[in-house]
Amino acid sequence: MPLLTFLHQLPFKKALAWVTIALVSACVTPYEADFKQQPENVVVQGFVSNQPGPYTIQLVRPANYSFAGYSIGIQGAKVYITDDTGGREDLVETSAGGQYKTQKLQGVVGRTYQLHFEVDGKNYESRPELLRDAGTIERIYHEPFQSINPITQERQLGGWHVYIDTQDPAERGNYYRWNSVRYKKLVGCGSAKDRYGNPIYFLFCCSDCWDIERCLGPDCINVANDALNNGQKIARQEVATVPVECRDQYYLEVEQQALSRDAYLYWKTIKQLLQNTGGVFDVAPSAVPSNLICISNPQEQVLGFFSAVGITRVGHVVDRRDAERASCPAGLPYPPTGGIPPPCTPCEESLYRTGQKPRFWDF
Known part of the structure; x- marks a missing residue:
């Protein structure tokens, strides 16, 4: 629908x-x-x-x-x-x-x-x-989980859950929200089009550029209070789920609010x-x-x-390069080689794209 x-x-x-x-x-x-x-x-x-x-x-x-x-x-x-x-x-x-x-x-x-x-x-x-x-996120880590293949009914890698450990303060009345944002480095920032306006191949970015993917929907509203665990460690608090897609390094930043x-x-x-x-x-x-x-x-x-x-805020990387399966969507082909190289496309700043290197990006 x-x-x-x-x-x-x-x-x-x-x-x-x-x-x-x-x-x-x-x-x-x-x-x-x-x-x-x-x-x-x-x-x-x-x-x-x-x-x-x-x-x-x-x-x-x-x-x-x-x-x-x-x-x-x-x-x-x-x-x-x-x-x-x-x-x-x-x-x-x-x-x-x-x-x-x-x-x-x-x-x-x-x-x-x-x-x-x-x-x-x-x-x-x-x-x-x-x-x-907001306190300190003491540890951030991920663990794989299994899912059932709807066709073969066999168990397979379903993705990775991302968790944090943090310490709740001694005083009562603390309220939290956890949020995550993914940054994906781009190769192409635009596309060349044919006479009918259909994209035929991507155009390289003129400079470093990252797509920003924000978590939306009710499952992304992750809130809690310390009524039952005041002053104790909050362990294995799930803050994000990383899907099985491309075989790459999945970078995200997690916020504790x-x-x-x-x-x-x-x-x-x-x-x-x-x-x-x-x-x-x-x-x-x-x-x-x-x-x-x-x-x-x-x-x-x-x-x-x-x-x-x-x-x-902390950064975290889930390495998906050795995943036994992947379902990376096919993108546009590379520009043709030889002749005059096509123009590059600037990285336009917006809510969903940035040329500013993410704070914890080190690869």
Whole structure:
């Protein structure tokens, strides 16, 4: 079933949860879902962390979704972030529309941050969020797992589970989210096309370039709290699954995020909504919690969440070169040899591609 058709059939709250996944997992890019109604709510996503900025705040308003539609970025808003020391930074609107970026701000563990913005003469703000220390990832490792071949019914390599070990602090009330991002070095950054617009061979990148693959969907919302293991080691916490594809070295970066209790409940609720199938044993649908209010009209519901997130990041490589099987998809052929070499293609920076060498890349 096409994803747009799937979303079209969902209740509004569940479809909104899918929009939130796309907004935050990609940080700035909303998924264009197909709602059947047109709420007037402002939808907000963004965060401050202890990692270098810039940080992006996304302000959108769902369009009319009688048919396929788009989330409309809110332009011309006044957006700024304050901290508990009296500091303030005004965000700059980007050309994308609805996206506002910081310029110099970098979050500091132990400080509290608050989002403020004005839209159509109305003032909005978030509750203050304390930026917590995410701790240290003591160990990261992977283990193979088996699956059943659907044709032969024989056991075969299914992939690799990636785990971490980390230490929970002695104090109670710690909340976590784990996330992973894969970086894949490219050979080709574009393609040559025939007279009909069909690609015929790839064009080399003019410089080093990496594709960025982000984890999306309910299975990628990996949250936990320390209610049952306060102060103890968190061992064998699964943070990613590496598939059997090409025989290569699979590089990924894993984040351990320290959340507030409100942010933890926000993500937990979204995960539950997305996993519900309509069965009698499903968790009853509930409103997605938000930490945003409209000061000018307290009765107005504001959707989304602004958070201050402590982040610890580590890199890891799963060597797939000796896998007994592979299913690497065929790509375009190399450019023809001889004659005038075809032009190279620049590596264009985006959410899904970068020319910046990944932090832990050493091969």
